Amino acid sequence: MxxxxxxxxxxxxxxxxxxxxxxxxxxxxxxxxxxxxxxxxxxxxxxxxxxxxxxxxxxxxxxxxxxxxxxxxxxxxxxxxxxxxxxxxxxxxxxxxxxxxxxxxxxxxxxxxxxxxxxxxxxxxxxxxxxxxxxxxxxxxxxxxxxxxxxxxxxxxxxxxxxxxxxxxxxxVTGPDKMRGSTDHVQLITGAARGEAVHLPKKGQMRLLxxxxxxxxxxxxxxxxxxxxxxxxxxxGVAVSLGELADLVREFLPDAKITFEQEGGREESGNYLVDNSRLRKEFGIEYPPLRARVREIINDVRRQEGLPLC
Ligand SMILES: NC(=O)c1ccc[n+]([C@@H]2O[C@H](COP(=O)([O-])OP(=O)(O)OC[C@H]3O[C@@H](n4cnc5c(N)ncnc54)[C@H](O)[C@@H]3O)[C@@H](O)[C@H]2O)c1
Incomplete structure (x- = not known):
């Protein structure tokens, strides 16, 4: 068609x-x-x-x-x-x-x-x-x-x-080459994958990835x-705080330098608890675990940078 x-x-x-x-x-x-x-x-x-x-x-x-x-x-x-x-x-x-x-x-x-x-x-x-x-x-x-x-x-x-x-x-939406919209979660993963220091405002800020x-x-x-x-x-998607996402990244990159200005942020977050049962029931859609997707993004970046995969 x-x-x-x-x-x-x-x-x-x-x-x-x-x-x-x-x-x-x-x-x-x-x-x-x-x-x-x-x-x-x-x-x-x-x-x-x-x-x-x-x-x-x-x-x-x-x-x-x-x-x-x-x-x-x-x-x-x-x-x-x-x-x-x-x-x-x-x-x-x-x-x-x-x-x-x-x-x-x-x-x-x-x-x-x-x-x-x-x-x-x-x-x-x-x-x-x-x-x-x-x-x-x-x-x-x-x-x-x-x-x-x-x-x-x-x-x-x-x-x-x-x-x-x-x-x-x-x-x-998250991925290795996202440039526009919410990008703190992308910076966190891709910066750490490149071995760069990442500093973000609020550890408790929630995202639905x-x-x-x-x-x-x-x-x-x-x-x-x-x-x-x-x-x-x-x-x-998967509801996660930036602090939890940093912990996920550290499972693959234990030396990742990710820091936050302050702890809070959850209470000011946009909608992060979303029911998608309509889509799942009608189309049978299930997403791979976030952990697997985070690893994939890290490795996409490291492949491009010529760094060892993890
Ligand atoms: N990326 C996210 O996190 C996210 C989350 C929720 C909703 N969305 C929605 O999904 C859609 C796609 O998002 P994306 O991340 O791929 O955006 P993107 O900005 O990467 O892509 C948009 C495309 O539109 C093109 N474009 C811009 N102005 C144009 C014009 N005047 N005429 C024709 N083309 C034009 C751009 O060149 C670009 O290729 C958008 O409607 C966005 O609001 C995205």
Whole structure:
């Protein structure tokens, strides 16, 4: 099936595209950035169109050319900060709407978009309990509010036009080459893997980690499924404090130099207790243990640096 991946040359995109190719899909990627890093190995297997998701004509042209059966939008102002509201609004809100509208006009069978666990806001709103897809949304950052609006707009398109538009709310995605969004957990693992000293603000700060290959697997399953039962799915992940993550890293690198400014942070953490039973029950998805994924990231970095593996 022809599949259009918008924003596919970044962190999650190349891992998703690999899975789509392995499933026999014909993949076209549209991005403003023609791709470096993990995307490089895919450039001869995937058609890449330079296009800007904030320009409706670029998205519509890509849809008319590719005639995709499936479309996923990953382009977003992740980690773009709260400092440029106009530009980030265009990318996050207008860009997403352009994808929904072009998909409607082009008769695309399935649209998938990335929401985020950020929509739920702070864990303190819920106490120490798992948050489901049906819980109230308390996110207040520009990023969270844009994701909340994307979810609203997706529901509107589904209601008004009967489209199949499914959102996934990824947790804190981790992997060796993550550059944007939450990166403290990445710095902690990759810095230690390189033998660098890592100093972070709060030992008790909680994260809900999911490896980039695992979230790519979730997106692929939802994108290719015949008839997902829900419009929105939590990815879930493994809840861990940065202090606990440091201890995990030290199991492989006992001399790792990881220090923290202070102990606390748990009470100020974003949502880290998430119920993903919807996804697990419907798609049978289980993630490898975090310990194995941490080791993998350490070794990805050490391989690249020519250091002995552990
Ligand atoms: N990485 C995470 O931890 C995480 C967590 C929750 C949700 N998400 C969501 O998942 C999605 C993908 O995340 P990612 O980590 O791969 O992000 P990324 O920033 O690595 O990739 C985004 C891609 O979009 C492209 N892009 C940016 N502006 C564009 C434009 N105007 N037109 C076309 N392409 C454009 C970029 O070049 C990049 O290739 C985003 O929606 C993000 O909010 C990510």
């Amino acid at each position: 022809p599949t259009l991946v918008i924003g596919g040359t970044g962190f999650i995109g190349p891992r998703l595209i690999k899975r789509l190719l392995a499933a026999g899909e014909t993949v076209t990627c549209m991005d403003v950035n023609l791709g470096t890093g993990p995307f490089t190995s895919l450039s001869d297997k995937v058609r890449v169109i330079r296009g800007d998701v904030t320009h409706f004509e670029d998205v519509m042209r890509a849809v008319l050319e590719v005639k995709p059966d499936r479309l996923i939008n990953l382009a977003y102002g992740i980690g773009a900060g709260e400092g440029n509201p106009h530009q980030v609004f265009r990318l996050d809100v207008l860009g997403m709407d352009n994808c929904f509208e072009a998909a409607r006009l082009g008769g695309v069978t399935r649209v998938v978009y990335a929401s985020s666990l950020a929509v739920s806001g702070q864990q303190s709103h819920f106490g120490e309990r798992l948050v489901t897809e049906d819980d109230p949304l308390h996110g207040t950052s520009q990023y969270a509010v844009h994701k909340i609006f994307n979810e609203f707009q997706a529901r509107k398109y589904v209601k008004n036009y009967g489209m199949s538009i499914i959102g996934v709310r990824p947790a804190n 999911i490896h980039v290959d695992d979230i790519a697997g979730v997106f692929a399953r939802v994108l290719l499924a015949d008839a997902p039962r829900h419009d929105i799915y939590n990815s879930g």
